[in-house]
Amino acid sequence: MSESQSAVPPATLSADLDENIARIRSRLGNASDLLVSEHRSKRGVRYAVFCIDGLSSRLIIQEHLLEALIGSDADKAKLPVQEVRTTGLLDEVLIGILSGDSAVMSEASDCAQIVGTKFWNSRPVEEPQTEALIRGPRDGFTEDFRTNTALVRRRLRDPNLRFETFQLGRRSRTDVAVVYVEGIVNDKLLQEVRRRIHTIDVDEVAGSGFVEQWLTDHQLSPFPQIMSTERPDKLSAALLQGKVGVIVDNTPFQLILPMTIFSFFHSPEDYYQNWIVSTAIRVMRFGAAFLATFMPAFYIALTEFHHGMLPSELAFSIAGSREGVPFPSVVEAFAMEATLELLREAGIRLPKPIGQTIGIVGGLVIGEAAVRAGIVSPIMVIVVAITAISSFSLPSYTFAISLRLLRFLVMLSAALFGLYGIVLAYIMLNIHIANLKSFGIPYSTPFAPTFLSDWKDLILRAPLSMMNGRPKMMRTKDKNRLK
Numbered sequence: 026m027s028e029s030q031s032a033v034p035p036a037t038l039s040a041d042l043d044e045n046i047a048r049i050r051s052r053l054g055n056a057s058d059l060l061v062s063e064h065r066s067k068r069g070v071r072y073a074v075f076c077i078d079g080l081s082s083r084l085i086i087q088e089h090l091l092e093a094l095i096g097s098d099a100d101k102a103k104l105p106v107q108e109v110r111t112t113g114l115l116d117e118v119l120i121g122i123l124s125g126d127s128a129v130m131s132e133a134s135d136c137a138q139i140v141g142t143k144f145w146n147s148r149p150v151e152e153p154q155t156e157a158l159i160r161g162p163r164d165g166f167t168e169d170f171r172t173n174t175a176l177v178r179r180r181l182r183d184p185n186l187r188f189e190t191f192q193l194g195r196r197s198r199t200d201v202a203v204v205y206v207e208g209i210v211n212d213k214l215l216q217e218v219r220r221r222i223h224t225i226d227v228d229e230v231a232g233s234g235f236v237e238q239w240l241t242d243h244q245l246s247p248f249p250q251i252m253s254t255e256r257p258d259k260l261s262a263a264l265l266q267g268k269v270g271v272i273v274d275n276t277p278f279q280l281i282l283p284m285t286i287f288s289f290f291h292s293p294e295d296y297y298q299n300w301i302v303s304t305a306i307r308v309m310r311f312g313a314a315f316l317a318t319f320m321p322a323f324y325i326a327l328t329e330f331h332h333g334m335l336p337s338e339l340a341f342s343i344a345g346s347r348e349g350v351p352f353p354s355v356v357e358a359f360a361m362e363a364t365l366e367l368l369r370e371a372g373i374r375l376p377k378p379i380g381q382t383i384g385i386v387g388g389l390v391i392g393e394a395a396v397r398a399g400i401v402s403p404i405m406v407i408v409v410a411i412t413a414i415s416s417f418s419l420p421s422y423t424f425a426i427s428l429r430l431l432r433f434l435v436m437l438s439a440a441l442f443g444l445y446g447i448v449l450a451y452i453m454l455n456i457h458i459a460n461l462k463s464f465g466i467p468y469s470t471p472f473a474p475t476f477l478s479d480w481k482d483l484i485l486r487a488p489l490s491m492m493n494g495r496p497k498m499m500r501t502k503d504k505n506r507l508k
Contacts, residue, residue, distance in 0.1 A: 036115040042132040046073055049128075052119055059122075064095050071132045075118075080125035082144030090127065090140060104129070108141025120198055147172065153255035153277075155422050158294045165255040170200045170274035176257035177204060177272075181264065185209075188272075191222060199230040204260070204270035211267060211500045217464055218269050218282070232276040240271075240282065242462050247430050249423040250463040252288060253278040259293050267501035283463035285470050285498075287483055289424035290314070295486050303486040311484060313415035318428050320415070321358045322439035322447050324408045328354040330443030347402040355440040357401050361409045362436070364391060366429065470498045 125143035153165035438446035461468035471479035
């Protein structure tokens with residue numbers, strides 16, 4: 026905002042009711058969904074009620090608000106609605122109306138009462154689509170702001186739970202809440218989150234993805250540094266670890282920060298079942314991430330550069346399966362991986378029943394047809410299938426996408442330098458991870474820098490009775506979970 030714009034005083038309401046009605050109609054472009062109803066009380070005081078059709082509850086307006094106004098004997102009616110605030114600024118009245126509230130004005134008064142009458146059709150609370158669990162709660166965030174804050178309140182009945190609400194977007198005026206538990210969260214982290222939130226100056230904040238991109242430390246990194254989730258239990262658990270949540274209106278995906286790379290391998294289900302089972306599943310996830318990133322590259326390196334590293338029988342088997350294939354393994358691998366990504370994208374964009382068919386049947390049909398046509402070898406189809414299954418086993422969709430992108434870079438490195446290229450790519454990847462930070466916390470924490478006490482919930486998941494402290498890397502005020 027320029028200095029000249031900030032120096033302009035805000036427009037105020039007039040004491041003339043007709044003038045206020047005309048100004049509001051004009052500012053909203055004589056909108057057809059703007060409802061303006063005029064009434065007189067028993068003492069003849071003239072009132073005007075403003076609301077947007079479809080955003081406000083007609084039941085509250087007709088049975089409570091209007092009855093109180095018409096039946097009032099005083100010059101100022103006492104409104105039987107809990108959420109009422111008074112303002113003399115025109116812009117605040119317009120924002121209230123456009124947010125679903127009703128504005129009440131009376132003649133000879135230069136103030137308006139903003140009455141909470143929000144009501145619109147919204148999706149009910151349903152099971153999260155991207156983070157399904159076998160054992161755990163089935164409720165997920167919706168597109169309604171107040172429903173989402175209530176889902177968090179329902180789990181954390183702590184009077185220290187705080188929601189700091191902002192409106193972001195010069196034109197969208199999207200409600201955004203910073204959520205934390207006072208007495209646990211680190212003050213420096215909270216101040217940094219507030220500072221970055223206040224730097225967001227755009228026309229529209231259409232979803233949490235906009236906020237996430239503004240808050241991210243390293244814009245050029247493919248790795249997500251802030252976690253998005255549809256699960257209220259996941260957000261609530263993060264708050265008790267000293268992390269901060271960001272709830273954004275109009276989206277079911279809410280944000281958790283800061284994050285480390287190991288956080289994306291954890292699932293809420295890890296804490297709902299036996300620690301031995303959870304540990305085994307976590308180890309499997311780490312192995313799956315390695316296969317999803319490096320397996321096609323190893324296939325390229327071994328078949329193109331390092332034949333002698335393969336056992337003789339396996340080398341003869343691969344050579345026999347590739348007999349008649351016109352392309353080198355590099356072209357073969359890139360073609361199949363690109364086809365797999367196209368099938369995934371098509372499966373997401375198509376209607377759900379058709380998308381599932383395209384993803385499964387399409388992959389089988391295309392793979393079988395390619396083998397029969399002699400374009401690719403059967404071993405390549407197996408490699409691609411294992412890679413795809415491995416990436417599907419990761420609990421974070423955004424992190425899995427990052428590994429899918431990195432897979433092509435590692436494949437290119439293997440195509441140029443063989444195993445040396447894979448080792449070089451692995452070293453560069455680790456250097457990049459070691460240099461990343463999320464709100465001041467190194468991305469590789471608690472492995473490097475090392476916090477041994479936090480290793481109880483790193484790759485292994487210790488019994489809950491042993492996890493008596495909050496993560497040391499968060500530097501929380503209250504450090505104990507179990508007394």
